[in-house]
Amino acid sequence: MAWTAGRAAYALGSKADEARVVDALGRSFPAVVERPAAATGVYLDTFDGGLRKAGLTLIESAAAGRREWILQTAGGETLGSIPPVPSAVGGSAPEEHGLAARAADFPPGPFRDRVAPALGLRRLAQVARFRLRRRSIRILDERGKTVARASIERAQAGAPGDAAPRRRVRPVLVLEPLRGYAAAARRVDRFLRERCGLEPAEPERFRRILAAAGRPVPGEGGVAADAAPRAPERGLRADEALRRILRAQLDVIEANARGTRDDLDSEFLHDFRVAVRRTRSALSQLRGVLPDDDVRRFRKRFKRLGAETGPLRDLDVYLLKMPGYRAALDAGAAEALDPLEALLHRRRREAHAALARVLDSDRYRKLVRAWRGYLDAEPAGETAEGARPVERVAEERIGRTAARMLERGAAIGDDSPGEELHALRIDGKKLRYLLEFFAPLFDADEIRKTVKALKRLQDVLGDFNDLEVQQDSLRGFAGELERSPDADAATLLAVGRLVEKLAERQAAERARFRERFARFASTANRRRLAKLFPVPAEDPAP
């Protein structure tokens, strides 16, 4: 038995219908009809529906002249409420996004503990607004104890930007079972269906409101629900499969450009960059599938775009790491990092302005338009490689990339230079993308095991590389601080100490490499790779 049986909703027709049901309930059960209550609410969630995916609903409520934030389960059970959380300053986002707080803006307590994992680094934004009028009927037992609650809900819904919610939501009666009184709820449910002839309706208020407001449920349906099928299937021509993959990446690029431009949160840029990198990786790893004359220009243009997003992402990462940097030092030294953080914020503002200019430029608009046009148009030319079944092409390319990785990794010894680990990391990334692109063509379980082994290796390589880059950057920032008047010796010392700490950690990652690589190169994993992705021996290298 579930902790609380879910709520049920029943569709109501006219006002007369409502009166009839209230009357019938009152006649058949001991009941108290409560005063109607009216309130307005705004649903909040992240761009990617983080709360939704965690089974949570957050409402900014305004009732009886007071505002509060209410957290509920998707089933409508209230988990807690707090005064509205103001969002911290920063972010040049326009008002129209209806932006609200990030996890870090919440006061400590159980409310934050519940929402923070679902928000991650994302910022809350308005999803829809609504006005709700609710009349509750408490069903009692013979001792006067409430055993079920039936509420008639009338609502209007609207988009975040609307002055007032105006779209009518079809009225419903919601039956809320109470813990320990399931039998009573079942009696009322039977009564409503059989005696009142009511039909079931969507049980989640959130979905009823969003449907009426004409808004998509965040995190559902993807960025373009009507787009062509995303996943390649076996037997498909390789060039058509690649077009699908590239289209999906372009969808992500377009969906995240606005949030990046308006600086809503750091995840927009992150997702934007990953999609650009995947696009580039697909174009170079699957060279020859599309006519090279067609895509060569695009490859270059995406390379430039990728490079232009780099500086802002780096600064985002350093700012996200600041709390960790401070924690790595002792209290006095941690404070000495303030001038560093201020410098990072200044640089970040500049980097964001530069990227915003790129995203506003004709060059960017033309790139996206031309790329979309190319991917959607009837193919003008084709290659022999592109006409082959996608699974054959995928097997070979993945098999080759994996073989290259195994070879390169085996050659790395304890005194090999860091560049070799870096090169191995890049190979690993390419392999990872290929596996993700083509996962639906292969046995899901085997792919999962392969990706897992790869990921464990990549984690070490990624950290090793990040720590290297961080040390270089921090030394660079220290140089800048040395020339600026805001930083004193304490700051430079603290940065120096931090660089030492990072070097220690990097050495630790390096020590872990051998063991992780050995696992990746284990006989079992090699066999799995060879079986999944056979490379024909006579295949000439491209």
Added chain:
Amino acid sequence: MRVLAVYNLKGGVGKTATAVNLAWLSARSGARTLLWDLDPQGAATFYLRVRAKVKGGVRKLVREKRPLSKAIRASDYPGLDVLPADFSYRRFDLELDAEKKPKKRIARLIRPLARRYDHVWLDCAPSISLVSDGVFRAADALLVPTIPTTLSLRTLDQLHAHLRDEGGGAPRVLPFFSMVDRRKSLHREIVDDREAGPWPFLRATVPYSSTVERMGGHREPVGVFAPGSDAAAAYEALWTEAMAALGSLWGWVPRLLPGGRRYF
């Protein structure tokens, strides 16, 4: 999850009224709240209109043959649930004694509820026993309603001495004056002199009040049937002060949201 117990070695000090009203305020603050009525008399259960009956009795609860969650009932108030009393609770001590680590048993029984509740309030029977020792182990804090008389202060000394002897993670003790009758000079003197005593009392006091007595007729928290009364205000002040006092321990202070009605 925070566990708060309302306890006094003496009976008739306004313990159950305190537990019911504070648990109701907890729910109003937005905390998912459970009130466990440990007193076989079942007064808190009665106040909240729930039937004082636990299937299988205390034996099945203590032996973990039936999880606590199966016995829990919703109150009439959103966010406030009740784990009812049962007449078999009179044998609670004997059942605990038959178990290993009897003093840790109550904490162990409550632990699985952490996912479901933010606050668990325990309304304890007036005695020192294995049950109360178990409560002391389980609770983050003890609220001790104390009538301002010399004998009551003495029982508070005894409680502190007992907790010291028990050692270990003793709960924070928050005594407050209850059933205060300002017409009595002894009450006035003791309340006004609270700073002089060895134990710091909360500033909030609950007056001797006919409103509190009428809870039995209404079977509702005072904040429901007499929201403007002195008694309702007193419990609100007590709740707020207790939460602020515990806030330093918890890292955050639960706040009472105005209104108290659920609109969504």
